[in-house]
Amino acid sequence: MNTTTLPTAPRTTAPAARAARAMRRLGPGWFLVSPSVALLLLWMLVPLAMTVYFSTIRYNLLYPGDNDFVGFENFYYFLTDAGFVPGMLNTLLLVGSVLLISVVLGVLIAALLEAAEFPGRGLVRVLLISPFFIMPTVSALIWKNLLFHPVSGILAALWKFFGARPIDWLAEYPLLSVIIIVSWQWLPFAILILMTAMQSLDQEQKEAARLDGAGPLAIFWHLTLPHLARPIAVVVMIETIFLLSVFAEIFTTTSGGPGYASTNLAYLIYNQALLQFDVGMASAGGLIAVVIANIAAIVLVRMLGKNLTEKY
Amino acid sequence: MAELKIRNLTKGFDGLEIIKGIDLDIRDREFVVFVGPSGCGKSTLLRLIAGLEDVSGGQIELDGRDITDLPPAARDLAMVFQTYALYPHMSVRRNLSFALELARADKQEIARKVEDAARILELGPLLERKPRQLSGGQRQRVAIGRAIVRNPRIFLFDEPLSNLDAALRVQMRLELARLHQELKATMIYVTHDQVEAMTLADKVVVLNGGRIEQVGSPMTLYHSPANMFVAAFIGTPRMGFLKGRVGAVNADGCAVEVDAGCRLVLPLGGAALAVGDPVTLGIRPEHLNRSETGPCLMEVTADVSERLGSDTYCHVRTDSGEPLTVRIRGDFSPRYGERLRLSLDVDHCHLFDRDGQAIGQPLQQVA
Numbered sequence: 001m002n003t004t005t006l007p008t009a010p011r012t013t014a015p016a017a018r019a020a021r022a023m024r025r026l027g028p029g030w031f032l033v034s035p036s037v038a039l040l041l042l043w044m045l046v047p048l049a050m051t052v053y054f055s056t057i058r059y060n061l062l063y064p065g066d067n068d069f070v071g072f073e074n075f076y077y078f079l080t081d082a083g084f085v086p087g088m089l090n091t092l093l094l095v096g097s098v099l100l101i102s103v104v105l106g107v108l109i110a111a112l113l114e115a116a117e118f119p120g121r122g123l124v125r126v127l128l129i130s131p132f133f134i135m136p137t138v139s140a141l142i143w144k145n146l147l148f149h150p151v152s153g154i155l156a157a158l159w160k161f162f163g164a165r166p167i168d169w170l171a172e173y174p175l176l177s178v179i180i181i182v183s184w185q186w187l188p189f190a191i192l193i194l195m196t197a198m199q200s201l202d203q204e205q206k207e208a209a210r211l212d213g214a215g216p217l218a219i220f221w222h223l224t225l226p227h228l229a230r231p232i233a234v235v236v237m238i239e240t241i242f243l244l245s246v247f248a249e250i251f252t253t254t255s256g257g258p259g260y261a262s263t264n265l266a267y268l269i270y271n272q273a274l275l276q277f278d279v280g281m282a283s284a285g286g287l288i289a290v291v292i293a294n295i296a297a298i299v300l301v302r303m304l305g306k307n308l309t310e311k312y
Numbered sequence: 313m314a315e316l317k318i319r320n321l322t323k324g325f326d327g328l329e330i331i332k333g334i335d336l337d338i339r340d341r342e343f344v345v346f347v348g349p350s351g352c353g354k355s356t357l358l359r360l361i362a363g364l365e366d367v368s369g370g371q372i373e374l375d376g377r378d379i380t381d382l383p384p385a386a387r388d389l390a391m392v393f394q395t396y397a398l399y400p401h402m403s404v405r406r407n408l409s410f411a412l413e414l415a416r417a418d419k420q421e422i423a424r425k426v427e428d429a430a431r432i433l434e435l436g437p438l439l440e441r442k443p444r445q446l447s448g449g450q451r452q453r454v455a456i457g458r459a460i461v462r463n464p465r466i467f468l469f470d471e472p473l474s475n476l477d478a479a480l481r482v483q484m485r486l487e488l489a490r491l492h493q494e495l496k497a498t499m500i501y502v503t504h505d506q507v508e509a510m511t512l513a514d515k516v517v518v519l520n521g522g523r524i525e526q527v528g529s530p531m532t533l534y535h536s537p538a539n540m541f542v543a544a545f546i547g548t549p550r551m552g553f554l555k556g557r558v559g560a561v562n563a564d565g566c567a568v569e570v571d572a573g574c575r576l577v578l579p580l581g582g583a584a585l586a587v588g589d590p591v592t593l594g595i596r597p598e599h600l601n602r603s604e605t606g607p608c609l610m611e612v613t614a615d616v617s618e619r620l621g622s623d624t625y626c627h628v629r630t631d632s633g634e635p636l637t638v639r640i641r642g643d644f645s646p647r648y649g650e651r652l653r654l655s656l657d658v659d660h661c662h663l664f665d666r667d668g669q670a671i672g673q674p675l676q677q678v679a
Binding site for chain 1: 384389400
């Protein structure tokens with residue numbers, strides 16, 4: 001917080017300048033930003049520092065008092081843990097598939113909603129958006145007990161109706177099930193953003209294209225999709241941030257299993273900290289997750305950031 | 313060849329009739345301007361011709377072919393939009409070639425047509441740019457270029473100049489006139505600006521409330537407006553109107569008693585007029601003179617004046633309370649409240665009956 005030397009400050013006599021500097025240090029500006037600065041320190045820096053500290057010591061809740069400094073041992077054990085590689089792959093698969101599903105289906109559904117005039121369109125819109133407002137735990141439970149359940153689920157009833165053997169989704173396709181649940185939650189977000197974006201497409205451009213001989217498909221391909229490039233970038237960025245840390249859906253349905261089949265990084269860290277009580281290793285895992293999230297963020301900004309800053 | 317025939321065309325939105333039965337013929341190579349106040353249906357009429365709106369009733373015929381129900385692309389028309397409607401993520405070159413690519417035209421032919429259009433509109437150095445890198449006037453030219461490459465039977469313009477600043481508008485107006493001559497094209501042009509209508513048109517169509525008020529050359533509209541609406545709409549400042557009564561009618565003229573305090577004899581055949589009928593006398597600012605003598609003198613009170621240098625437009629009020637505008641020499645500016653004497657140019661007076669229709673057209677024809 002260096003406010004003492006401002007290059008544009010008017011040159012005044014030395015005592016006056018000193019007085020002004022003192023004023024600034026005591027002045028309302030510093031005073032007024034202090035709550036937010038204090039909050040940031042308290043809520044971000046302190047936990048981060050503590051995590052870094054925990055990651056370098058032996059810290060297992062089962063062995064209280066045994067807190068020696070161990071260097072990078074926790075990192076070594078986390079990276080070589082049997083769950084780390086599947087956890088990483090599952091995280092990537094989960095993020096990638098949900099992004100793909102929500103963007104592709106989002107564009108198509110938004111385009112259909114935009115193109116079609118039918119009674120009850122407003123209601124359909126609300127219904128399409130509503131999964132977004134259901135909390136992850138609840139939606140995962142709905143999927144688990146009402147849809148995926150091999151005995152009482154709707155899908156099981158459907159399979160039985162056609163004479164097939166019902167699938168135990170959560171046991172046989174655990175990661176796919178989680179992907180379906182998370183996609184169901186995040187598709188509404190994509191639809192919401194893309195639908196709004198689609199409404200801002202200049203109608204005269206569409207009319208000009210119609211006069212130029214473009215059919216609905218050509219208009220979609222040559223006008224609508226390029227117009228959606230920016231909102232799609234927004235959807236991808238925001239969803240990535242939240243999808244990297246999916247937890248509740250896994251916790252309430254598969255508990256990461258069977259084995260590590262549906263364990264992602266967030267769940268692995270939880271597993272270390274609160275099931276194996278190894279806070280030190282969980283902290284190391286948390287820091288690794290921070291690094292991975294930052295790598296993802298940098299890649300995304302490189303890839304899509306240009307799309308966001310470019311003006312039309 | 314491009315001959316457009318419109319027969320009894322109607323269009324309604326949600327039960328509200330916007331176009332109330334239009335009949336119009338547009339000949340080959342004509343520059344036709346639709347003009348009217350906002351909400352008169354001129355843009356809707358253009359969009360009906362383009363096929364962007366569905367017709368409620370009536371028929372549109374292009375070169376003997378009924379195009380009423382054809383999709384826009386099949387009508388062989390090109391349109392220039394008010395907001396230009398360029399495709400923002402395509403280069404100028406692709407904007408120009410888009411329609412031809414969709415029609416799967418030969419690559420060399422596309423290149424040739426794009427080059428031609430770029431040459432006519434001086435777009436050569438801009439071909440690789442994106443629309444956002446162009447100025448308003450350049451975007452406008454690209455929009456026109458997009459129409460030219462398609463070589464349509466008719467060019468449609470929907471208020472193409474209204475997004476440009478005043479100086480550029482004058483320049484583009486001249487370019488459009490030149491383009492019309494060069495391309496020998498049939499053009500339909502919608503505007504609310506009567507200056508554009510007067511300067512560009514071979515034929516002006518004045519619309520009001522979804523109906524055609526009058527069709528004619530700009531000079532016909534100026535000299536022989538068919539009714540009070542056209543008389544007031546064409547010409548700046550607008551025509552002044554004075555209420556009056558028919559005083560006497562005989563074989564070679566009819567005398568009008570103007571409420572504002574004068575009596576004049578107009579060389580009308582007295583068609584269908586009876587003594588005592590209420591009439592309205594129309595007189596343009598340029599046909600009123602400040603004068604102490606003359607055939608028809610009227611005393612008025614000066615209101616504010618607008619001095620333009622070459623002329624002064626002096627707003628006055630007659631003793632009957634009706635506003636009039638007078639064009640006088642630029643070096644004269646009456647004081648507010650000053651009494652002036654005006655004489656009316658009898659040859660340029662227009663007379664309208666109680667329904668606003670002109671009486672005894674034409675008073676005066678100019679070759």
